[in-house]
Amino acid sequence: MSTELVVEDVDLFYGRVQALRGLSLTVGTGEVVALLGNNGAGKTSTLSMLSGLYRPHKGTVTWQGEDITRTTPWDLVRRGLVQVPEGRRIFSTMSVHENLQLGGYQVRDPKDLAERIDAVYEMLPRLGERKNQQGGTLSGGEQQMLAIGRAHVGRPRLLLLDEPSMGLAPLVVKQVMELVKSINDDGTTILLVEQNARAALRIAHRAYVIESGRVALSGPASELAQDRAVIEAYMG
Template sequence: MRLTLDSVDLFYHRVHALRELSLVVEDGEIVSLLGNNGAGKTSTLSLISGLVKARSGEVTWGEHDLTRMRPWDMVGAGLIHVPEGRRIFSTMSVHENLLLGGYLVDDAQLVRDRTEHAYELMPRLAERRNQQGGTLSGGEQQMLAVGRALVSGPKLLLLDEPSMGLAPLVVKQVMEVIEAINAEGTTVLLVEQNARAALKIAHRAYVLESGRVTMEGPASELAQDPKVIEAYLGV
């Protein structure tokens, strides 16, 4: 299903966070949103998942009008948001955290199968399955947050800064997991300040500045654009 934002305006009181924002994520793509702090990247994900409401514009996902859906109904439909900061349950075990991803899934066997699949994709979680979430490393906690989302059965996965604070080797592992999830058919909208890592795995990308799209195109082309290189790739 195609995700479409059409001329969206979002305000936080008097702060105009998104300005006539329009973008498209096609079924099966990885699309990355790039931009500096305050550009509107997290606001875009929060808008899509119903955490904030637009003042104007349309947000649709297939036949769903996301501006009229409740967040928990979106989860049931397969729109899953992994927020910045991981937000795992620190006093619960890895396994218990994963099972919570299936809270809205009625089929217990399906939840077990998805949990085992998360362990297959991220073997480190399997090694830590009885360990409290709060004792995991930052990279392991990020894997756990992604794994919990997988148990929900995502069709569209929103990821907010999955590489934040992680060592380069762990960033590589996280990006490989995202690619594997996408290869299995899940559409991904990725917000990421590590532009180099994001552009390496994305099909297309948008650059946001002050709530507006200022550049867009195939990720491979944006990675070669002098403006992107200067602003985001540190070359």
């Protein structure tokens, strides 16, 4: 397995507040890697930095052997790094179909874009049934599916998922995680930020536990799921 993403010794500040402290991690081709941790641990900061929204003050980020530490967000999307943000952030007054079209804003061939959207409808038939419905009228679970579907239109090589289970009922969480696993099974590499450690570790290959912007634990997901410290801190 080759390593696609390498984050090495990254520091990130918001003004005088340090969010990441010497953070290092890797994501291999075809993996689901989970980032676990409490609120304020640095999970979302990690994804925001990887998406180019914030630049690290120290350290490097390498993607497929190239340094992308200073790359713009739109160039990162072109390279295949696509984020599904926390809270879904769909366009609530636009239709489901229009939201999906925006996910392919860099696709120049209209026929190619239509085929990509049709593939999302095939993967998520409920969205197809609601293609003309305003996004804001969907249920929370349907909005999360739409946010993931919108990202999928961009054909990501690395999908960055930020808290996809947030605010969802347990049955819907299961459906979302099954979708994430299905996308990974089709060949998409995934970096998954998730507070629901139990759900994340079920589908992840490896995981990192972040505390105060640092990696506190890492290893195979199956081993971390049995780790007493992880169980007590994140699984109850």
